[in-house]
Each structure stands twice: as structure tokens, then as C-alpha cells.
Amino acid sequence: MTIPSSPVLQAGIQSFTFHDGGGPVLDRIQLAAAPGTLTAVLGASGSGKTTLGRLLAGWLTPGSGGTLAGYLELAGTRLDFGSGMAGGDGKSHHRVEPRIDPAAWGRQVGFVPQDAAAALSTVRATVAEELAFGLENAGVPRPAMVAAVDRTAGLLGLTGLLDRNPARLSGGQLRRLAIGCAVISGPAVLVMDEPFASLDAAGAQELAALVRHLVASGTAVVILSRVIDGLLLAADQWLVLANGTMAAAGDPASLGPETGLVPAGIRRVGEAAGAARASRLPSRTMRPPATAARTASAVNAEVPAAAGTAAIPATPSKTAGAGAALELRDVSFSYGPEARRAGNKGRWLTRSRNVPSLPRQPLVLAGINLAVYPGEIVAVAGPNGAGKSTLLRHLNGLLQPTSGSVLVNGSDVARRAVGETAAEVGLLFQHPRDQLFERTLLREVRFGLDRLVGTAKAGERAAAALAAVGLEHAAHGHPAELSASGQRLLALATVLARRPLVIALDEPTVALDGDGLAVLDAAVCSAAAEGAAVVLVTHDLDYARTAAHRLVALDGGRLRQA
Known part of the structure; x- marks a missing residue:
């Protein structure tokens, strides 16, 4: 398969095993994501796609998280992992394994986990503050931060929810917020695990439009999914996982239903009741x-x-x-009063529930x-x-x-x-x-x-x-x-x-x-x-x-x- 330009994110996984005494959960997987491309990693439940996604995003680090044999490469920096190397004397010589810095990795790879709530800080009182949390930690000037929050909220249909307490969001709204937190800083790579889950029709359309915008802007987008929808039909490449290994790879046209290369457990939109x-x-x-x-x-x-x-x-x-x-x-x-936004000041404030000025x-x-x-x-x-x-x-x-x-x-x-x-x-x-x-x-x-x-x-x-x-x-x-x-x-x-x-x-x-x-x-x-x-x-x-x-x-x- 031809990748249009040098990949910004690559993985060559011979095997990955958790520290539980079991066998490998990932085996013989190759992935390369170039700027401005959409990659779909397709797999039924238990296929290993979530584990792969967490490795790509730096949320699951080799060493502490499990044993990886293979390599991960981000923006030209390659990290090789393995239990040892054979020396000229035929003996195994152990070496110090490289370590991933999750903070540095996260600045280049945005990640939306399957459990969207896991991507949130849980310490911010409003949607606006949650969106701004990562930018605040990075020292982004306040005017730029406020502009980024408003821009991201508009892209994901969150503008009317900026005052809302994240704990009071619906499942679909929570997923939109997690996606917003992942993209607001403009990472070079975006990895999303089942991003369309819980979204209504409008949310799904907005997310698809956002993905197309990001790809057109040069972002490498990787979507992990058990369902093939219209957006993924237009992906640049598909990787199909089955039982932790790469069962097939190619463009969507080469992996159509007639080929039998996509396992039956991977649904296509419309097949749920087809x-x-x-x-x-x-x-x-x-x-x-x-x-x-x-x-x-x-x-x-x-x-x-x-x-x-x-x-x-x-x-x-x-x-x-x-x-x-x-x-x-x-x-x-009806629920009680929500946190309020002092919009004209470019700040987000939380008021007491007892403040009488809050509207019903x-x-x-x-x-x-x-x-x-x-x-x-x-x-x-x-x-x-x-x-x-x-x-x-x-x-x-x-x-x-x-x-x-x-x-x-x-x-x-x-x-x-x-x-x-x-x-x-x-x-x-x-x-x-x-x-x-x-x-x-x-x-x-x-x-x-x-x-x-x-x-x-x-x-x-x-x-x-x-x-x-x-x-x-x-x-x-x-x-x-x-x-x-x-x-x-x-x-x-x-x-x-x-x-x-x-x-x-x-x-x-x-x-x-x-x-x-x-x-x-x-x-x-x-x-x-x-x-x-x-x-x-x-x-x-x-x-x-x-x-x-x-x-x-x-x-x-x-x-x-x-």
C-alpha cells in the first residue's frame, strides 16, 4: 500500500503482552499514518484495536503497561522495544528499554478513548473550563485560549453548553467534549476509539465534517471502530484486526464485502436491522x-x-x-442551577447554588x-x-x-x-x-x-x-x-x-x-x-x-x- 508522504506515526508490533501471564494480545501488526490521511482500524469486540489505539496514543506505555516487541515511531523519532538482543557470542544481552514520555507524546498525539469520560480532568466546573484545561497547563495566553475554546465548541456543537457542568452532560455530549479536548491544541495525529458511539445524527455529521477538515488541514487521523460508516468508506486505508493480529490491510475498495476479508462481527451501517x-x-x-x-x-x-x-x-x-x-x-x-460563564471577561466562573440571581x-x-x-x-x-x-x-x-x-x-x-x-x-x-x-x-x-x-x-x-x-x-x-x-x-x-x-x-x-x-x-x-x-x-x-x-x-x- 502506498502512503502519500512520510508517516508521522508508525508502529511495527511483533507482539504485545500484558503482565498477567497470558499470551500476546497483539501480534504482527504494521501501521503507518501520514499527514493528511484517514486510517480506519476495524475490528470486532476483543480484536485488540483498543489496546493498539492506547499504544499509539502513549496511554499504554511499554514496560509499565506490558511487554512490547517491536517499535513505535513518532515524527521521525523511533523507539525500539524488545526483551533482549543476541550478541556475537550467541548470548542474549539485555539493554535498557526506551521510555515514552506521555506528556511529550500527548502534545503530538491527541487521543479520545472509548470511555470518553476518561479523557476529562474531572476538576473543572464547566465545559469551557474543561476545553481550556490543557491550554492553561501549556501556558497559552488567555486571549488565544478563549478564541480556541470558542472555535472548538463551534466545530463540535458545544457552544450552547459552555456553561454546563460536565457531570451533567449526556453520553453523546460528553463524547463531543472529549473530542474537543483532544483536538483543541492542534496535534499532528488524532487517534479516536469508537468516536461515533452515543452520538445522535447531528453529532455524527458534525464529527465527520470535523474529521474531513482535520485531514484536509494535514492531520493524520486514526479511527478505531467496530462499525463501517460512510466516513470510513472514504478512508485512505483500512487495517482489519482479528484476535489481535492484522487479518487484512488495504484501501476500502480492495476490502469490500465480496472479498470476505472483513470479519462478520464488524458491522456496516444499516446492517444492525438489515x-x-x-x-x-x-x-x-x-x-x-x-x-x-x-x-x-x-x-x-x-x-x-x-x-x-x-x-x-x-x-x-x-x-x-x-x-x-x-x-x-x-x-x-428540572435540575438545579448550573455554573455560569462571565463571557465578556473571557473567564469561566463557578457560582454557588445559593446565589439568588441564577435563573431557574x-x-x-x-x-x-x-x-x-x-x-x-x-x-x-x-x-x-x-x-x-x-x-x-x-x-x-x-x-x-x-x-x-x-x-x-x-x-x-x-x-x-x-x-x-x-x-x-x-x-x-x-x-x-x-x-x-x-x-x-x-x-x-x-x-x-x-x-x-x-x-x-x-x-x-x-x-x-x-x-x-x-x-x-x-x-x-x-x-x-x-x-x-x-x-x-x-x-x-x-x-x-x-x-x-x-x-x-x-x-x-x-x-x-x-x-x-x-x-x-x-x-x-x-x-x-x-x-x-x-x-x-x-x-x-x-x-x-x-x-x-x-x-x-x-x-x-x-x-x-x-
Whole structure:
């Protein structure tokens, strides 16, 4: 493959092994990224692309992070790594390994990790301050820093959020902020791991436009992805990883679907609910449960399935004929005051929550009415920051409405103990790290089950839940050793094991490759068939239209038919 100019970043990896006694996680990989080019590193879950990306970005340093045999080269400076060199006497002579200076490396290589929050300082009170954090540390003059913040915010659709506390951002907004922090200083190389995850359509378009702008300006961009979208179809080169090794390399035209060189686990945009997937999944009727249909006129979000929505099995659930498992009645909610920006002074200040001059915050949810019935799957779509995750957190009492009520099985959540509600409403967080804490997968899934169903059934439930998400083989492994896809499926297993009346899923398709998506879909279908009411929030409209009886959209604080 011809690279148009001298690469600014190169890697020749014979092997990379973590200090855990296991085998190599990367093996025989060559990568060269030249200025003004876009490189796509494609791989299914567990292929090694995240490990490769962290090595390229200097976030995973050879020596302390693991053993690398090979070389890394940045801006003409080459670092050779290896356990030893053979001398003329035939003996192995050990040498001092080179060391990467993460700070110096980071000045030339911007990085957006798969977990976008990991790229943020966590000590700044506003989006503007977070964007400025790296520039402040580099001693950039304030006028230039303010201009850079405003320019970067405009490129990523963050202008209206400069006063916002980063802790109050949606998943998609958080990813935009992490990208902004990576590009604001103008690094020669930008490496992004699954950058489109959690982004709405507008965010994805803005990011694609930004990448094209950066490439045209001479930046070498490397995108790690399990999904092939329109932007990556126009990449200069593809590297395909499988089981930690380079399975194929070339331009997109030479690695088309007809070649069979791209593993099936790597999805192409539109395949999540395409014919290939539909052919191996059960057919679904477009009719919601009878109870829901009879009461549709009473609830503003009781809307028919969107045109083109695929079918859901009409098999009656074990609770057919029951009332709503979940009901939101005129629910409104707003957060407290945010940090404020003193824009005319070019400074960002945080004011006390008690300052009376702060205006009342707008409603995130405004008069939401929604009923979901046993055996029904409802998908909630909407732009980043629309309040979808906020809505889900009301279902199990993590948030209480400013006005209105949330009923589970006919009982007001506000009048019940949190533990009682949690037993009936299982919530899969957008970030699995927020709910994983045990030492093994089995312990993770079994946590709390002994008290809920008794010791005799707890082990059986936990094993069945792990099998449902395809993780039974790793039952005694540590959750931290799983890929992002595996961690999401594990978090799902912790929900399924409790067999709750209501299952709430926040962006469940993020980080899932094609195989993981099929596992998720089968688990959701099975839970609904057994009588669970499922609410899933997602930007993956292909999946939503295939999976759900109803698709609604949250925008401007209100629900509408999608």
C-alpha cells in the first residue's frame, strides 16, 4: 500500500503482552499514518484495536503497561522495544528499554478513548473550563485560549453548553467534549476509539465534517471502530484486526464485502436491522399487547409502530391482560442551577447554588405521559441532551419528578423504599463501569440474588443470566478483563438475573459488534416474551425499529411519535 508522504506515526508490533501471564494480545501488526490521511482500524469486540489505539496514543506505555516487541515511531523519532538482543557470542544481552514520555507524546498525539469520560480532568466546573484545561497547563495566553475554546465548541456543537457542568452532560455530549479536548491544541495525529458511539445524527455529521477538515488541514487521523460508516468508506486505508493480529490491510475498495476479508462481527451501517440480521431472528408482529392497544388513547405516548418497524412475536406473555407494568403520569423534572460563564471577561466562573440571581433551570422533562405493558418493548430516541437518560433514572427512583408520578405495577415509586423498587425495575446504565464492582463475573451477577430469591436459586439464576449473554465461559474471570462489549453484556446479565418486572436499557447497543448485538436482541426478546416490560433508549434507529413495538422520540422535554 502506498502512503502519500512520510508517516508521522508508525508502529511495527511483533507482539504485545500484558503482565498477567497470558499470551500476546497483539501480534504482527504494521501501521503507518501520514499527514493528511484517514486510517480506519476495524475490528470486532476483543480484536485488540483498543489496546493498539492506547499504544499509539502513549496511554499504554511499554514496560509499565506490558511487554512490547517491536517499535513505535513518532515524527521521525523511533523507539525500539524488545526483551533482549543476541550478541556475537550467541548470548542474549539485555539493554535498557526506551521510555515514552506521555506528556511529550500527548502534545503530538491527541487521543479520545472509548470511555470518553476518561479523557476529562474531572476538576473543572464547566465545559469551557474543561476545553481550556490543557491550554492553561501549556501556558497559552488567555486571549488565544478563549478564541480556541470558542472555535472548538463551534466545530463540535458545544457552544450552547459552555456553561454546563460536565457531570451533567449526556453520553453523546460528553463524547463531543472529549473530542474537543483532544483536538483543541492542534496535534499532528488524532487517534479516536469508537468516536461515533452515543452520538445522535447531528453529532455524527458534525464529527465527520470535523474529521474531513482535520485531514484536509494535514492531520493524520486514526479511527478505531467496530462499525463501517460512510466516513470510513472514504478512508485512505483500512487495517482489519482479528484476535489481535492484522487479518487484512488495504484501501476500502480492495476490502469490500465480496472479498470476505472483513470479519462478520464488524458491522456496516444499516446492517444492525438489515436483511442478514432479520433472517436469523424471529419474526415480530407490529401489534403491541392487547392491553396497550385498548388504552392507547389515554396516554400521549401510546403511538403505533413506526412505518417499517419489524415484527415482534405475538406469543401472549405470562402476564397478558394485566395493567401497565410502568406508567409515567404528567412527569416533569428540572435540575438545579448550573455554573455560569462571565463571557465578556473571557473567564469561566463557578457560582454557588445559593446565589439568588441564577435563573431557574428549564424543564428537562415536561409533562411526560407513558405507559408500558408486560411483554412490550418501547424504544425512546432523541438528540443528545434531550433527557433520555434522565427519563430512565426516574423509572427506578434514582431521580424523583419535580411534578407528576411514576408508577410501577400500579404503585407510586415515590412512596416505596428504593430497594423495593430496584427489585422490580432493572436498569442498565449507559456506562457499565457505573454498576460493575465485583471480583468475578459470577459474583457480579449473583450479587444480591441470595437475599432476593434464596441461596438455592441464586446460583442457577446467575449461571442462566451469564449463558444468556454468552459469558458463561468467563464466569470466574474479572470484569475488568472483558472488552467494552463484554462489560456491557455483563451489566445486562446482572439485570436479567433478577427477572424484574421492568427492564430499562440506556444505549444498550454502544460498543457491541454484530455478534454482541445479536446476543442483546435475543436476551431482550426472551425477557419480553416472559412478561417483562422493556424500555430502551438508543441512537441506533435501525435496531430500535427492528426491536421495538413502539418507537417514540424525546425532544424539547416532550414525547412524540417517531
